[in-house]
Structure formats: C-alpha cells, structure tokens
Amino acid sequence: MTRAITAPSALPSTEATEAAVPEHSIALETSDLTKRYGDRTAVDSLSLQIRRGEIFGLLGPNGAGKTTTILMLLGLTEPTGGTARVDGLDPRRDPLAVKSRVGYLPDDVGFYDDATARENLRYTARLNRLREPDATERIEYLLDQVGLSEVIDRRVRTFSRGMRQRLGLADALIKRPSILILDEPTVNIDPEGVRELLRFVRDLRDVEGMTVLLSSHLLHQVEEVCDRIGVFVSGKLAGLGTVSQLASQLDDAWVFELEVDPGPPGTPLREVLHAVPGVGNVGVDGRGRWTIDASHDVHAELFAAVAAAGFTVNHFVRRGADLDAIYHHYFTGRTA
Amino acid sequence: MTASIASAPDAIVERIAERNDVATHRLRGGWRIVARKEFEDHIHSVRFVILVVLVSLAGLASVHSASGPIRDAANQATAVPSIFLYLFTLAPDRVPAFHEFIAILGPLLGIAFGFDAVNGERSQRTLPRLVAQPIHRDEVINGKFVAGLGAIALALGAVMAVVAAYGMLRLGIGPTTGEVIRMIAFFVVAVVYIALWLALATVLSVLTRRAATAALAGIAAWLVFTLFGGLIAGLVADTVHPVPTSNPTAEALLANARLEQNVRRFSPSELYQEATTVLLNPSKQSTGLVIEDTGAQALPSTLSLSESLVLAWWQVAALVGGVVALFAGAYAAFMRQEVRA
Numbered sequence: 241m242t243r244a245i246t247a248p249s250a251l252p253s254t255e256a257t258e259a260a261v262p263e264h265s266i267a268l269e270t271s272d273l274t275k276r277y278g279d280r281t282a283v284d285s286l287s288l289q290i291r292r293g294e295i296f297g298l299l300g301p302n303g304a305g306k307t308t309t310i311l312m313l314l315g316l317t318e319p320t321g322g323t324a325r326v327d328g329l330d331p332r333r334d335p336l337a338v339k340s341r342v343g344y345l346p347d348d349v350g351f352y353d354d355a356t357a358r359e360n361l362r363y364t365a366r367l368n369r370l371r372e373p374d375a376t377e378r379i380e381y382l383l384d385q386v387g388l389s390e391v392i393d394r395r396v397r398t399f400s401r402g403m404r405q406r407l408g409l410a411d412a413l414i415k416r417p418s419i420l421i422l423d424e425p426t427v428n429i430d431p432e433g434v435r436e437l438l439r440f441v442r443d444l445r446d447v448e449g450m451t452v453l454l455s456s457h458l459l460h461q462v463e464e465v466c467d468r469i470g471v472f473v474s475g476k477l478a479g480l481g482t483v484s485q486l487a488s489q490l491d492d493a494w495v496f497e498l499e500v501d502p503g504p505p506g507t508p509l510r511e512v513l514h515a516v517p518g519v520g521n522v523g524v525d526g527r528g529r530w531t532i533d534a535s536h537d538v539h540a541e542l543f544a545a546v547a548a549a550g551f552t553v554n555h556f557v558r559r560g561a562d563l564d565a566i567y568h569h570y571f572t573g574r575t576a
Numbered sequence: 577m578t579a580s581i582a583s584a585p586d587a588i589v590e591r592i593a594e595r596n597d598v599a600t601h602r603l604r605g606g607w608r609i610v611a612r613k614e615f616e617d618h619i620h621s622v623r624f625v626i627l628v629v630l631v632s633l634a635g636l637a638s639v640h641s642a643s644g645p646i647r648d649a650a651n652q653a654t655a656v657p658s659i660f661l662y663l664f665t666l667a668p669d670r671v672p673a674f675h676e677f678i679a680i681l682g683p684l685l686g687i688a689f690g691f692d693a694v695n696g697e698r699s700q701r702t703l704p705r706l707v708a709q710p711i712h713r714d715e716v717i718n719g720k721f722v723a724g725l726g727a728i729a730l731a732l733g734a735v736m737a738v739v740a741a742y743g744m745l746r747l748g749i750g751p752t753t754g755e756v757i758r759m760i761a762f763f764v765v766a767v768v769y770i771a772l773w774l775a776l777a778t779v780l781s782v783l784t785r786r787a788a789t790a791a792l793a794g795i796a797a798w799l800v801f802t803l804f805g806g807l808i809a810g811l812v813a814d815t816v817h818p819v820p821t822s823n824p825t826a827e828a829l830l831a832n833a834r835l836e837q838n839v840r841r842f843s844p845s846e847l848y849q850e851a852t853t854v855l856l857n858p859s860k861q862s863t864g865l866v867i868e869d870t871g872a873q874a875l876p877s878t879l880s881l882s883e884s885l886v887l888a889w890w891q892v893a894a895l896v897g898g899v900v901a902l903f904a905g906a907y908a909a910f911m912r913q914e915v916r917a
Contacts, residue, residue, distance in 0.1 A: 307916065314708055316915045336603040340710035350701025366609045367709035369602055411705065 267292045267419050267451035268313060272322035275308050275475075282308040284475035285322065290453055295445050297462050298455040300472030306455040307347055309472075310421055313453075314344060326419065340368060343417030347424045347455075349408035353397040357388055357407055360396060361414055368415040375414075382410040386440070402429045409440070420444065422454040426461045438465040459567050471570045478570045486566050493569055494534040495559040496542060503551035512549045516541050529555070606711030610719025611726070614693075618727035623688050628731050631685070634677040635739040642666035642673065643746040660751040661758060663743040665856045674739060675852045678732070678766050679845045680802055685731060686773025687794035689724040692787035693717070693778050694910060699787065704915050717778070717910045721903060724774045729767050736763060757881055761855045765888070768895045769848040773798070775902035782909045801843040809839035847895050851888040858884060 268290040275283040283305040290296045298306050311317040313324050315331030315338055324331055331338045351360045358379055365375035383389050386406035391399070399407065405425065412420060422441070426434045442465055444450040456462045463469065463483050471479035471486065479486050500509065513522050513532055519542070520533040532542065539558060546553055618624055646662045667673035672680070694717065697703040707713050736759070744750050751759065776797060780790035800808075813836035819828045840846040854860050858878040879887070 311704075311915060316704070316707055316713075335712065336606075336710040339708055340603060342708075344705070344708040346701075346704040346708070348701055349705060351705075352702060353700060363609075363613050364705075364709060366613070367606065367706075367711055369710075408705075415709075 265292050266290070266325075267294070267327060268296075268453060269325040270309070270313070270322065271325075273309065273312060273319055273324055274321040275305070275312060275317065276320045281475050283312070283319075286472075286475070286477055287322075288470060288477065288480075290451060292451050293445060293449045294467045295441065295452040295454065295465055297466035297469040298453060298472055299457070299459050299462070299469050300455075301457050304457075304472045305475040306472055307423055310344070310423055310453070310455065313421065314339060314342060340415060341418050343412035343415060343420045345405075345408045345412045345420075345422045345425055347427070349404060349411075351396040351399075351404065351407065351411075354395060356393045356395055357383060357399075358392050360407070361411055364411050364414045370414070378414060378416075379410075382413055383407075386410045387436075402433045405429055405433070405437070409437070413444075417450070419451045419453070422452065424455055424457070426456060426458060434461050438462065441465060471566070473570055479566070483566070494537055495569070496532040496534065496539060497555065497557050497559055498530040498532060498542070498546070498553065499528060499555035500530075500546060500551040500553055503549060507549050507551075509546070509549070509551065512545055512551075513542065516545050531559075603710045606709075607715035607719035607722065610711065610716055611722040614720050614723030615726045618689055618723060619730065624727060624731065627685055627688055628734055631677070631681050631731065631735045632738050634681060635674050635735050636742055638667065638671050638674045638677055639663050639739050639743050640746070641669045641671040643743060644668070646747060660743065660747070660749065660755045661856045661858075663739070663747070664759075664762065665853065675762065675766075675856060676849070678852075679769075679849055682732075682766060682770040682848070683773040683794075683798040683802060683845075685728055686724075686770040686775075687777045687791065687798065689727050690721075690774045690777030691781055691790040691794050693720045693724070693781040695781045695784055695787050695790060698785065707915055714907060714911060717782075717907055721774065721778060721906075724778070725767070725771055728770045728774060732763065732766055732770065754881065758855055758858070758884075761881070761885070762852050765848065765851050765855060765892055765895070768892065768899060769844060772844050772895055772898045772902065775899050775906060779902055779906040779909065782906050782913070802845050805840060805843035805846065809836045809843075812836070812839045841891075841894075844895060844898060847891040851891040851895070854879075854884045854888045860884075860887075 266289050268288075270286050270288045273283055273286040274281070286309060298309065300306050308317065312319050313326060313331060315335040318332070326338045326342060329338050352363075361379045361383070362375060365379060370378065380389065380392070383392050386409055388403060388406055388410065391403070396404065396407065409425070412422075420441075425437055429437070438461075441452055441454070445452055454462060454466070459469075466483070468480070468482055469486060470477055479489060481489070503509065509530070510522055510524075513519055513530070516538055518535045518538045520535060522533075523531045525531070539556075543553065543556060642663050645666060645668050646659060649659070664674040667676065697706060706716060740751070740759070773794070777790065777794045780793050781787070784790040784793065813832045817828065817831040817835050819832050858880075860879075
C-alpha cells in the first residue's frame with residue numbers, strides 16, 4: 241500500500257539514500273544487533289534497514305546467522321545486544337503486535353502430520369484470532385492461490401516437500417501480514433517450484449505492497465526477485481545493495497580464470513602462479529579451471545609466467561563483476 | 577489503493593499505533609486456543625479410547641467383586657454408614673479396590689497426555705511456526721497442560737460415572753448426598769494425583785528430544801514409585817531400624833513401621849492412597865499407623881466430611897505442591913530453551 245513512497249529500484253545508490261529514508265517507510269530495522277552463544281558470535285553488530293514494499297534478500301552461506309537474525313526480529317530469541325524494530329515496534333516489548341503482523345515461513349517448515357491441510361491452517365487462523373467464517377474463506381482462497389485446493393482435506397503426512405513449502409507459504413499469509421519473512425524458501429524444491437514461489441512473492445509485493453525478507457544461500461535462485469541484497473558472512477554484513485551495486489563494488493577485485501593444457505611433467509602450475517608478485521589465493525576446481533586472486537592487474541605477468549613455464553593457455557579471463565564473482569568474493573575466496 | 581497514502585506519513589504512524597492497541601487487546605488468552613486444539617486432539621486420539629476402556633474395565637472388575645460382599649453386609653446391618661462408597665474401597669477376592677486401581681493406572685493416564693507435549697512439536701518441526709503466531713511462548717506450555725488436565729478429568733469422570741452406574745444397578749441403591757460429595761472430593765484428589773504425573777511427563781517432554789525417551793523415563797518413574805516404592809521403603813526401614821527376629825519389642829516394630837511409612841510418603845501414590853482412603857471411608861479415623869480393618873466391620877463412629885478433609889489435608893497439599901513444583905520446572909526449562917534446537 242505504501243510503495244508509492246519509495247520505489248527501491250529507482251534509488252541511485254544505498255549510501256546516498258540511507259539517511260534520507262523517512263522512519264515510517266522502514267519496515268524492518270536492526271541496529272548493532274548481536275547474538276552470542278557462549279564464545280560463538282552468531283550475529284555480530286548487524287545494522288540493517290529494510291523498506292516497506294521491498295523484497296530484501298539476506299544472502300549468506302549456511303551458518304552465517306541468517307536464521308538467528310530472523311528469530312530476533314520475531315522476538316523468538318533474545319538478542320545479546322543491540323535492537324530490532326518491526327514497524328517501529330520492539331519485538332521484546334510488543335511480541336504479540338509484532339507476531340501478528342509478520343508472516344513467517346521457517347526453514348524446514350513442519351505441520352501436524354495427522355491433521356489435514358485445512359485443519360493445520362485453521363489452527364493458525366485461530367491463533368491469529370480470525371473469525372471462523374473469515375478463516376474458512378481465507379484458507380480456501382490461500383490454498384487455491386498456492387495450488388493446493390485439490391488436497392485441502394488430505395492429511396499433511398502425504399504431502400511432498402514442495403507441497404509442504406507451499407502450505408507453509410499459505411500458513412504465513414493467513415494472518416494478512418504486512419511483512420513476510422521466508423527462511424530458505426527455495427531449499428529442496430525443484431526449479432519450477434522455485435520459479436513459481438518467486439513469482440508468487442513478487443506478486444505479493446506488487447499487488448499487496450508486502451515487505452518481504454527472504455534468506456537464502458543460493459544467490460542465483462533469488463537475485464532476480466530481490467530489490468536489494470545483504471550479503472551476510474559469519475554474522476557480519478559483508479555487502480549491501482542491488483545486485484549491480486554489489487558487482488560494481490567488486491571493480492577493484494582482481495580475479496582471473498585460467499585453463500591450460502598439461503604442461504611439461506614435473507612443473508607444478510600452482511608454484512608458477514604463486515611466484516608472480518601480487519598473486520594471493522590460488523584455487524583449482526575439479527575440471528582443471530584455476531581461480532587466481534590478485535591485488536592488482538597482473539594479467540600480463542601471469543600470462544608470461546605461464547607461457548614461460550611451458551604451458552599452453554586455453555582460457556584466460558579476468559572474471560567479470562557478475563553473480564559468480566559476488567559469490568566467490570563474499571562467500572568463499574575472501575582473504576583479508 | 578495507493579493514492580491517498582503517499583501524502584500522509586503521520587496518518588500512517590497513527591494508524592500503526594492504533595492497530596497496535598487493538599492488536600494487544602485482541603490478542604489475550606492465546607493459551608485457550610492452544611488448550612482447545614490440544615484437548616480436541618487428546619479426546620480424538622486412540623490413546624484416549626484405550627485408556628478409558630482399560631481403566632473402565634479395571635474399575636468394573638473391582639466394583640463387581642466389591643458389590644457382592646456389600647450386598648451381604650447391607651442385608652445384615654442397615655446402619656452401616658456410606659455403603660455406596662464401599663464400591664470404591666472394598667477389595668475382596670484379591671481384586672484391588674477402585675481407588676487402588678487408580679493409584680496404579682493413574683500415572684499411565686498422566687504420562688499418556690504429557691510425554692510428547694513439547695518434543696512432539698519439536699520432532700514435527702511445528703514449534704517455530706507455532707511460537708511465531710501472536711501468542712506468548714508460555715501460553716504454549718500452559719495451554720498444553722490445561723488440555724492434559726481436561727483430558728484426564730474427562731477420562732476419570734467418564735470412568736467413575738460408568739462404575740457408579742454399574743454399582744447402582746448391582747446394589748439397587750444410589751449414593752446419598754454426602755456420598756456424592758465424598759466422591760467428588762475423591763475425584764478432585766485423583767485428578768491432582770494424575771496431574772502430578774502429567775506435570776512429570778511435561779517436564780520430560782521438555783527435556784528429552786524424542787517422545788519415546790520421555791515415555792520410557794515416565795514409565796520408569798511410575799514403576800519405581802508405584803511398584804517398588806513399598807519394597808524400597810521396607811528395605812530402608814529394616815536397615816535403619818532392624819527388627820530382631822526373636823522377641824521383637826513393640827518399640828522396634830513401631831519404629832520400623834513408622835520409618836517405613838514415612839519413606840513411603842515420598843511416593844505420590846502413597847499420599848494419594850492415604851488421602852483417598854480417608855475421603856472415601858468416613859469410618860477411617862487416621863492416615864497414620866492402624867491395624868487395617870476391612871470396611872465391612874466398620875467402627876461405630878464415623879467422621880464428617882470436614883473431619884476427613886482435616887485428616888487428609890497435608891497429603892493433598894503435598895500432592896498439589898508436587899504438581900506446582902514439577903510444572904514450574906517444565907515451564908522454566910521450556911522458556912529457557914531455544915526455539916530452534
């Protein structure tokens with residue numbers, strides 16, 4: 241409903257607009273949010289603002305602290321420090337108000353297996369104090385929306401993973417939330433299912449002005465639907481912005497890809513590459529493609545060194561600032 | 577849909593605040609919704625039917641065997657007080673009396689409605705979804721406990737109704753008002769006794785990951801207290817106050833018996849038995865050591881209900897205390913647990 245105020249895609253850059261966003265257009269906010277379990281810091285001083293009507297992707301490898309962050313936003317786990325705000329409300333002080341406006345699809349969602357889809361959703365409707373006729377209507381409408389109206393009175397025990405996921409989405413929407421939080425919604429469902437789910441999420445944003453926070457460790461699957469992405473690694477926000485902004489932040493990253501024919505026996509390519517000044521991490525995948533991190537543009541030196549060692553170069557490029565580079569840069573190849 | 581809002585940020589803030597007030601007011605009493613769902617699940621479950629049938633059969637057997645001697649006694653002496661209640665306390669023919677059956681089977685009822693309360697939600701992975709709805713987290717465990725209590729009360733009430741009806745048919749007389757009140761008192765104490773096991777099962781369901789583990793632990797506790805409790809008490813008494821085999825003195829016997837009874841009182845079933853024996857039998861004048869006498873030869877003087885309650889009060893209080901302590905433990909443990917564990 242409020243998307244007229246901010247059109248996220250039209251914003252020039254995150255830094256320029258962060259300060260200009262008026263408070264009422266922030267749906268979810270964390271400041272210095274921290275969670276420690278003993279010695280381990282699951283979420284480390286996270287400060288983040290998610291605008292109304294925006295689809296925000298929280299991207300990060302497994303164990304990065306995505307679920308912990310979500311649980312703190314919902315008031316389901318106590319932060320060690322910092323604050324979370326949902327529609328300006330503190331989940332610790334107003335947990336019920338927060339939980340009545342946030343629809344949540346947990347990672348690996350579960351249902352009462354012996355109950356039918358309808359019965360499961362009816363319980364959720366009651367917990368959200370929907371009146372009975374309203375609930376009945378809404379359950380049927382939502383199950384139709386997610387394509388489960390055929391199996392509405394079947395026990396959930398018989399449902400496939402994809403069906404459970406769709407039931408979970410309907411379940412999260414029963415309460416007519418203004419904010420939807422989806423934790424790893426694309427895991428373990430087939431590609432067509434993922435496309436359908438993301439189309440559905442985009443429709444929710446476009447038609448109902450829903451704010452969506454979705455977490456994923458698969459950038460490829462969700463990047464097209466996300467207005468902005470926060471890259472979350474080891475409890476810290478490593479990058480924030482649109483996909484193209486993130487990519488442009490990587491312009492000063494020098495990553496080369498190299499494939500060679502087998503060279504003279506006894507000459508280890510890795511050492512040849514490492515010998516070039518400025519080369520940092522060197523890795524090779526199963527198909528013989530080498531990935532070389534460098535501190536500056538060393539392509540001429542690399543090429544010369546490889547040729548001098550007697551290898552024939554088949555493929556040699558500087559990796560572009562695309563999704564692969566983002567993923568590589570933030571999730572895997574990061575060296576101080 | 578979007579036209580009117582763009583110009584009015586204040587209106588949005590106000591609307592949010594207003595919605596919030598409405599929300600917090602509207603969102604009270606979530607435990608009732610949890611309790612209703614759990615209660616419906618309980619009474620539609622196979623385990624409910626099995627337990628009601630099992631306890632009913634046990635009850636009918638005991639009432640059937642008790643009713644014969646009662647008829648004889650009633651024919652001989654019309655002045656015997658509270659004939660009807662003997663249905664629940666008399667145990668000829670080695671068939672335990674009804675209240676003894678409840679002492680044995682009650683724990684099963686309590687365990688059956690509690691052992692999977694929390695770990696069941698965990699193993700079905702429904703807990704995160706449940707606590708993300710607008711209810712407080714403690715309303716989950718409170719609602720489940722209330723639902724368990726309701727299921728127990730319904731099961732026991734149904735069984736007592738069946739048993740009493742059968743007894744009325746066999747004896748050809750109905751209970752007096754005083755007897756009905758004593759039956760209600762018995763019912764309340766029995767529910768408290770079973771609630772103690774429900775609370776124990778709830779603790780176990782919070783602490784264990786698998787429902788089967790909780791059920792086994794509960795049954796182990798049941799065996800220890802209900803079956804081996806007497807053995808253990810006897811062993812402790814014989815060790816601390818041994819009774820010489822030749823010429824045992826009265827003091828030695830008494831000390832031994834006293835200690836044995838006090839050790840027994842650590843068992844909820846002993847507390848329950850002492851309380852219900854007094855409540856169901858007006859001629860029973862002590863919960864302490866007496867040489868047992870069967871009801872058919874009742875003492876001439878009888879106690880009023882309030883006098884019986886005075887005799888039984890501390891046993892009932894101890895049972896209630898046990899329920900509160902165990903449930904508080906379950907509550908505290910549940911509130912400290914991570915949602916995702």
